[in-house]
Amino acid sequence: MIDCTEAVRRMWAYLDHALERGPAEEFETHLDACQRCCGELEFSRHLKGMAASTGSEALPDPLRRRIDLLLEGGGLPIEGGTARD
């Protein structure tokens, strides 16, 4: 039986489905008997979700235009060149 400290260590890996079967089953057995860790698991799910959702950034338009030139031209856009829209 793993304790709360160990359960907390495995928590994010569990949410990522990154635990192997044995450790995952030990974790679930702990959850069956531990209200506290059930609460923390739920909280971790939300915290991870929040961190994930704020991590996406849309490319700023000026950068997107420079990258388009770079990708189309197969190299660096010429310094000082004017982007025609």
Add this chain to the structure above:
Amino acid sequence: MSAAVIDATGQAGPDRTAGAPARPFAGVAREHLDGLYGYCVRLTSDRTEAEDLVQDTLLRAMRAYPQLRDENSVKGWLFAIATNGWRDLCRARGREVPTVSLDGSDPDDEFSLFATLAIEDPFPYSDELHLDFLRLFHDEDVHEVFARINPVFRAPLILTTIHGFSCKEAAGILDVPLGTLLSRLHRGRKQLERGMWDYAVNNGLVEVGDEP
């Protein structure tokens, strides 16, 4: 000595006459631009640097693309190039490439945001204490908190939590053993939890009694 013998059955891949990937680079790159930019923003904690890093990454990738053997691994491959580019950028700007000693313990390792919230109870009338705490944070606040995490621990966190890489993939991108990745990831999470609590206290998002 191990009895393992290297199996030389030509697993290195099919012998293609034209070794280059079938799809043109521009189209492949476009699929990952937003993700790549988001990674660079979080990695550098600076949008201007992130713009330089994205362009540098694409230039390097464009040159190396003909040698790419596994087109399915393009996303991880781009992220690995960005990671190396970021290290070079740190060196070029005269900054230390962030490192850590592996065996040093960190006081944050045992920190639990969940437990701290329960003890400090910043919203005494709330039924959803923990969720109310998370609702205090807007995107920019989270960005700030991430920026203060040691980059060595931040990178694994960004790769797995935000970009959905497995721990094994993240270890490959950062070029560290899996065990190292896992312990850094754990520490990154703890620094995130600690950072969120400190940020909330220091910016007056929560009021607590005797916090320094």
